[in-house]
Amino acid sequence: MEAQKKRVAVLVGCNYPNTANELHGCINDVLAMKETLVKRFGFDDSNIEVLTDAPNSCKLPTGANIKQALANMVDGAKAGDVLYFHYSGHGTRIPSKKHGQTFHHEEAIVPCDFNLITDLDFRQLVNRLAKGASFTILSDSCHSGGLIDKEKEQIGPSSSVQKGSTSKTCYTLTHKTIPYDSIQQHLSSLTKVITTDIGTHLLELFGSSASLRFQTASHALLEALGPDEGILLSGCQADETSADMNPGVAGKAYGAFSNAVEMVVREKEGDLSNREVVVRARKVLQGQGFDQHPCLYCSDENADATFLGHPQKT
Structure with a gap:
């Protein structure tokens, strides 16, 4: 008897409450996606792990916790399984x-x-994925284009895009980016080490749980291995920002890209390809006046494969 194929997800929402970097819609994004995964895509609630920085969260979305959750998901996968990470x-x-x-x-x-x-950490996860399983990442964050290192661009900066205009909504818009200099200053205030090398600060604070990007002699081992089952839907191009929308008391806050994907999934019955999801989400955002352009990075075959569908037998 063929083993039961699984659908497994890790959903991460970071609002950074009570800090200078506070966002408002990120937790709402992943809670909405959890409901969509169960009702539309057949995920079992017990196979969905949610990490948020809400006050009552049982597991915070620290770097180590996120990577451990992703490692557990990837290392437990078998052929035919569908893995999904929403950030x-x-x-x-x-x-x-x-x-x-x-x-x-x-x-x-x-x-x-x-x-x-970093992008290198996601490359390492994709490289160790079981043959025949798929791993879809949806990142609603600034500079998310190319978040899987060396994954092939299907829809991205080289694609023909029409720039949008200032958002037409009445919501307060916050960009989901923290400048590199701000991160460096924050980390140096914790380590008290005088250096401009961010890797030194991260290794000092987090040791072996710091990104592979800063570990010694890790880069050469993590080249792309050719066409793979990594699929990235990014909220914007690498040089763009993604929007967090806060309507205040008028309604629920949300991430513009996460909301666009939810709208696309709700409005289209039947299967959607990865390419269709990104193209339709771009149109939604353009219609709403957002100046961000979702991208798709994956193999040629996966570009037209069903979004969150089981991989085809080879």
Whole structure:
């Protein structure tokens, strides 16, 4: 008898309450997505782990906790399983001299403790995924394009896009980004180490749970292995910001991209391909006046595969 195929998800919402970086819609985003996963995509509630920084949260979305949850999901996967990671929170860009490019940047998400999780960490997770399983990442954060290192661009900066205008909504808009300099200053205030190298601060504070991007001699081991089952739907291009919308007392706060995906899924019956989800979400955001352009990074085959559908047998 064929083993039961599983659908497993890790959902992370970071609002950074009572800080200078506070957002308002991120927890709402992942709670709404949890309901959608169960009702529309057949996920079992027991296979969905939610990490938020809400006051009553049983597990905070620290860098170590997020990576442990993702590692458990990936390492427990078997052929045919569908894995999903939804992140709503701040993103940032890290200057890098990789490959001798002085102005090259790496993408990262910002957990509640500032223990950055970088594109290299997501590459490592995809590389160790069981053959025949799929791993979809939806990142509603700034600079999220390219968040899986070396994943092939399907819809992104090289695609023809029409720039939007200032948001037409009456909500308060906050960009989901924390500048690199602000992160560096925060970490240095904790370590008291005098250096401009962010990796030194992260290793000092978090040790082995710091990103692989800052660990010694890790880069050469994490090249892309050719077409893989990693699928990234990003809220914007790598050089853009994603919006967090706060209507105040008038309604519920939300992330613009997360909300657009929810709208696309609700409005279209039947299967949607990964490409369709991103193209339709772009149109929703453009119609709402947002100047951000969701992207898709994955293999050619997965671009037209069903969003959160079981992988096809090979």
